[in-house]
Amino acid sequence: MKIYRFLTEDDTSAFCHKVSDALAKGWELYGPPTYAFDAAHGVMRCGQAVTKEIDRPYSPDMKLGDQ
Template sequence: MTKIYRLLTEDDTSAFCHKVSLALSRGWELHGSPSMAFDAETGRMRCAQAVTKDIEADYSPDMKLGQQ
């Protein structure tokens, strides 16, 4: 069993919540608390949430994590 990791990021809109909800519906689990930071270049708040998932495959840097 291999544990894989993703960091989901998005502007602070409902799109971020939908991105995290989609990952959870595909078997990913929350890892830690979400983070928010102000992006001075764009003038927007950004959100981030780490997620992990156990898979039955060997890890490869070529794998598309979002498709696992």
Template sequence: MLAYRLLTEDDTSAFCHKVSLALAKGWALHGSPSYAFDAARGVMRCAQAVVKEVEGDYHPDLKLGEL
């Protein structure tokens, strides 16, 4: 099964660390990153999709961050 996650974070080094950790755990980048202004909070936000091939079938109780 191909698992999918969308990582998001404010535009700080924390976002880069979050993506780097996912890559270190075997996730692969999927598409280009996104960058948008969160007007409610007054900050820029980043997003990056990642995918990982894992054994088994999908079920809604999967803890994607633990794969």
């Protein structure tokens, strides 16, 4: 079973750390990163999709970051 997450963060090193942490836990990059202006907060935001193969069925109750 493949699961999917979309990681977001302000355009700071925190975003790079969030993606690096996911990669260290076995997640794989899915597509290119995105970059957009968040007008509500006046900051640039980054996003990156990641996927991971797991050995159990998907459940909407699972916490994806703990997989």
